Amino acid sequence: MASKTPKQPHQPPVNPQRQGDAVVATRPRLQPTKPPAMHQVVLLNDDFTPMEFVVLVLQEFFNKDRETATSIMLKVHMEGRGICGVYTRDIAQTKVEQVMEAARSSGHPLQCVSEPVE
Numbered sequence: 001m002a003s004k005t006p007k008q009p010h011q012p013p014v015n016p017q018r019q020g021d022a023v024v025a026t027r028p029r030l031q032p033t034k035p036p037a038m039h040q041v042v043l044l045n046d047d048f049t050p051m052e053f054v055v056l057v058l059q060e061f062f063n064k065d066r067e068t069a070t071s072i073m074l075k076v077h078m079e080g081r082g083i084c085g086v087y088t089r090d091i092a093q094t095k096v097e098q099v100m101e102a103a104r105s106s107g108h109p110l111q112c113v114s115e116p117v118e
């Protein structure tokens with residue numbers, strides 16, 4: 001897969017410089033790097049997963065307190081989807097896998113996706 005990260009210009013390996021008696025290996029400064037793109041984990045509504053299971057998922061995998069978890073669950077229930085958290089891409093994907101596995105092993109059809117933050 002092609003990376004979106006621009007290639008850094010070629011850096012000579014080291015550039016020994018004298019500082020008094022010491023010889024210090026230095027490198028030219030790299031270009032400043034961009035912060036990683038962030039991804040949101042979104043829970044989707046369905047008609048079968050128990051509300052209590054969704055609240056427990058939000059507490060367990062997204063570190064929400066019970067009140068916040070309940071309010072996110074109700075938002076998903078009423079509006080069809082809701083954001084559980086925002087993470088780097090790999091962490092967001094891991095959260096999706098954890099939720100999907102918990103749902104699968106409990107026999108619930110709960111769906112969870114991650115998507116880049118706009």
Ligand code: TYC
Pocket residue numbers: 043044045046047048049050051054073074076077110111
């Ligand atoms: N709609 C479900 C019910 O009435 C509850 C639910 C909430 C399911 C959020 C999924 O992501 C979800 N039991």
